[in-house]
Amino acid sequence: MKSGVVTGREYVELVEACKRGAYALPAVNVVGTNSVNAVLEAASNARSDVIIQISNGGAQFFAGQGIQDALRAKVLGAVSMAQHVHTVAKDYGVCVVLHTDHANRGLLPWIDGLIVENRMHFEKTGSPLFSSHMLDLSEEPVSQNIDTCAKYHEALAELNISLEIELGVTGGEEDGVGSDDVSDNSRLYTQPEDVWYAYQTLNDIGHFSIAAAFGNVHGVYRPGNVHLRPSILDDCQKYISSRISGANSKPCDFVFHGGSGSGKNDVSKAVDYGVFKMNIDTDTQFAFSSALFSFMEPNSQAFKHQIDPDTGKPNKSLYDPRKSLREAEKGIVARLQEAFDVLGSANKTIAD
Numbered sequence: 001m002k003s004g005v006v007t008g009r010e011y012v013e014l015v016e017a018c019k020r021g022a023y024a025l026p027a028v029n030v031v032g033t034n035s036v037n038a039v040l041e042a043a044s045n046a047r048s049d050v051i052i053q054i055s056n057g058g059a060q061f062f063a064g065q066g067i068q069d070a071l072r073a074k075v076l077g078a079v080s081m082a083q084h085v086h087t088v089a090k091d092y093g094v095c096v097v098l099h100t101d102h103a104n105r106g107l108l109p110w111i112d113g114l115i116v117e118n119r120m121h122f123e124k125t126g127s128p129l130f131s132s133h134m135l136d137l138s139e140e141p142v143s144q145n146i147d148t149c150a151k152y153h154e155a156l157a158e159l160n161i162s163l164e165i166e167l168g169v170t171g172g173e174e175d176g177v178g179s180d181d182v183s184d185n186s187r188l189y190t191q192p193e194d195v196w197y198a199y200q201t202l203n204d205i206g207h208f209s210i211a212a213a214f215g216n217v218h219g220v221y222r223p224g225n226v227h228l229r230p231s232i233l234d235d236c237q238k239y240i241s242s243r244i245s246g247a248n249s250k251p252c253d254f255v256f257h258g259g260s261g262s263g264k265n266d267v268s269k270a271v272d273y274g275v276f277k278m279n280i281d282t283d284t285q286f287a288f289s290s291a292l293f294s295f296m297e298p299n300s301q302a303f304k305h306q307i308d309p310d311t312g313k314p315n316k317s318l319y320d321p322r323k324s325l326r327e328a329e330k331g332i333v334a335r336l337q338e339a340f341d342v343l344g345s346a347n348k349t350i351a352d
Ligand SMILES: [Zn+2]
Pocket: 102, 136, 166, 170, 211, 257, 258
């Protein structure tokens, strides 16, 4: 396959390659060209394909905090990010998936705006801007969740865009979506009946993936708060495949949300049970910021004085933002190498 952004049939082929090869791709949230370029560099180094993802808040930040109309900024920022990736991704020699993160009902206007932008890109080039979008209506009754998802799935499928949905409640809070109350454990596990209902409704429309809850939690919490049960994914796959004649053993394409801080063993089990995408945000945020701090802490004088008061030497080579931001980028690159290794995607790019 050609390197660069993959959409439509190519995206589905990549998902199939992941499941066949029993590996998953990290979906890394980005907030600017620094994080985008670091993700691409990491993927290129590891010879892994990768998913670049943006949340509504990340998109607003990408467009710039100076834009007054928040919804407009969220649309423009996501478009700007996607266009940057379309421009440079080919040169990193791997396949890149473009995705948006959680959109609950209040954020449907964001997705509506992106559908308009995808359509314009589709009419100009024959392919959409994004490979897949995500709707998270998991806080609503399942039938209402899936009804709305089906409506959006139809609009997206027309433009060769996939849809990721969420079933069951992933604990924790991300970008204002969800809640920090992880005490009600019973809601943290997806039911096979719900997955079957979604499958029956969505599968004929086009490609879709499911973020299922199996005890996962967004963000990083104290150890002991998270009790992962990846076998729930296996139960769902068996439930669905037993109801379709001639189906393969893993009919569902699962997504792992809230994987930060998970054990290696749980991650590889989840991948065995059909997870092809694992979201990473918290850990790469920390990797970026801690690398930045590690550079600034020993060089703190350079961030207070343009000329060093003791030696009289100019500090420009240290406070030039490219210097510190490059260190932060390297923090993401190092952290992602770990992710590619754990998910088994290193050296498996399908780009030629
Ligand atoms: Zn989620």
